[in-house]
Amino acid sequence: MESATPVIVAIDGPAGTGKSSTSKAVAAQLGLSYLDTGAQYRAITWWMVNNGIDIDDPAAIAAAAGKPEIVSGTDPQAPAISVDGVDVAGPIRTQEVSSKVSAVSAVPEVRARITELQRSIAASAANGIVVEGRDIGTTVLPDAHLKIFLTASPEARAARRSGELKGADVHSTREALIKRDAADSSRKTSPLAKADDAVEVDTTELTLAQVIECVVTLVEEKRAGK
Ligand code: DC
Numbered sequence: 001m002e003s004a005t006p007v008i009v010a011i012d013g014p015a016g017t018g019k020s021s022t023s024k025a026v027a028a029q030l031g032l033s034y035l036d037t038g039a040q041y042r043a044i045t046w047w048m049v050n051n052g053i054d055i056d057d058p059a060a061i062a063a064a065a066g067k068p069e070i071v072s073g074t075d076p077q078a079p080a081i082s083v084d085g086v087d088v089a090g091p092i093r094t095q096e097v098s099s100k101v102s103a104v105s106a107v108p109e110v111r112a113r114i115t116e117l118q119r120s121i122a123a124s125a126a127n128g129i130v131v132e133g134r135d136i137g138t139t140v141l142p143d144a145h146l147k148i149f150l151t152a153s154p155e156a157r158a159a160r161r162s163g164e165l166k167g168a169d170v171h172s173t174r175e176a177l178i179k180r181d182a183a184d185s186s187r188k189t190s191p192l193a194k195a196d197d198a199v200e201v202d203t204t205e206l207t208l209a210q211v212i213e214c215v216v217t218l219v220e221e222k223r224a225g226k
Helices: 019-030 037-050 058-064 095-105 108-123 136-140 154-164 170-186 208-223
Strands: 008-012 033-036 070-072 081-083 129-133 146-151 199-202
Touching (some): 008 136, 019 129, 033 037, 033 108, 037 108, 070 108, 095 108, 108 136, 136 146, 154 170
Parallel strands (some): 033 129
Antiparallel strands (some): 070 081
16 A cells, blocks of 8 residues: 555454554554544443443334434544543443443444444544454455454453453453353354454464554555555
8 A cells, every 4th residue: 555545454353352452552653543443332332321221122222323422532642432422431441331232232223323433433534543343344444454353362361351450350350251252253243253354463472562563563564565
């Protein structure tokens, strides 16, 4: 690709692979925008919970999917997310939202709404963007210039996530992650999946700095037309 073209980087993979930390750091280092699509699914889930929508009723979720206004910031140094003008960066990380987000994000009307939002944000990023999620390389941005699929062993992922959650029990974190990945991978509409043309990076034995360096190198090679 020509270096003047805004580069679009898709980073997918399950929870606890270092996706968010890597994506933010790569975007910051290369002067690109950043979009956390998981935060958008968490935000719509938070809104459903707060508005009394029955999470076990996909028809009720579908009927409400168009109601909340979700706004995502794209600065990798200060990621922001709001719903109807309310800053929800903190509330979307609760265990309640984590345990309900797979059910909400499996509803096709929710995915259609959020996918449209993601595409318009990516299209307006003048300097290029790193978009992280589960279905970015396969569905949201199939023409991304570079697709990365991050993996790690369940043990490594649980250890990282429980570290982030400050003292959460590793065993129950591992069980919750496995359950969420299974739900995200088996849903009918755009499941968590590696695109055929994605570069797979197993982060189990790598430090965060090594993963960042690896992805930065891949982006730079792409920009140089290698
Ligand atoms: O990245 P995260 O753990 O914050 O994502 C939360 C949930 O959102 C995840 O369990 C599945 C859903 N998700 C999705 O379905 N598609 C995406 N592109 C990103 C996240």
